[in-house]
Amino acid sequence: MAYGPPSPIVMAAEWPRAAWAIGSLALAGDRLRSAPRGDGRPVLVLPGLVNSDRSNFVMRRFLTRLGYRAYPWELGRNLGRRAIGTDGARLIARIERIHAESGEKVTLIGVSLGGMMARFAAGQRPDLVREVITVSSPFAGEPRDTNVWRAFEWFTGDRIDGDAVRQWGAACAAPLSMPSTAIWSRSDGLVNGLACRAPGQPLARDIEVRSNHVGVQLRPAVLLAIAAVLAGTSTE
Known part of the structure; x- marks a missing residue:
């Protein structure tokens, strides 16, 4: 289903709202410290388009402090299929290593394009993945439901209307055989929030938050x- 991109007015507010997202962390210390404790499970965090592991440092530190084993993806900047391999082989190999090291299935948390990649990998190798959480990831819409599709083409080298990207997108949107949660926002200025969740899929749920797109992984509401x-x- 096509939802269309966010309005130019909402997009223009992205950077001021991103600055507030950073500032809001300092005001949410007590709330973040009171989050429920983790059980030591392995969690792999995937960055958004053009971003590297640095963009998710706060999230990984937060999860580590809660008691999870939070891993970076270690695949450099997210340049689409260039980063993970056309068939996702590099990302799947990373998940395999964490699975072997921990002896457990891996929970995948992906921001924006990273969330789509998490869903793709989980669909390819459900034996390795315990759960998928996506954050502002437009996996359920059309490429032009975003204001960044031209940037996607520029940085990834893929045409959004090409057969390869269409097939890859369909794989990302397919229902998963493990629990999945989509965290999304109606006020996202870069991607249409309605394209970031798939109501009605088995084992899937969505959580709406108030947020912009840039720096969404720093929002206390998202971390909580x-x-x-x-x-x-429940643990297995």
């Missing part, structure tokens, strides 16, 4: 939502 989802998942 992730902590609540992880804490509410």
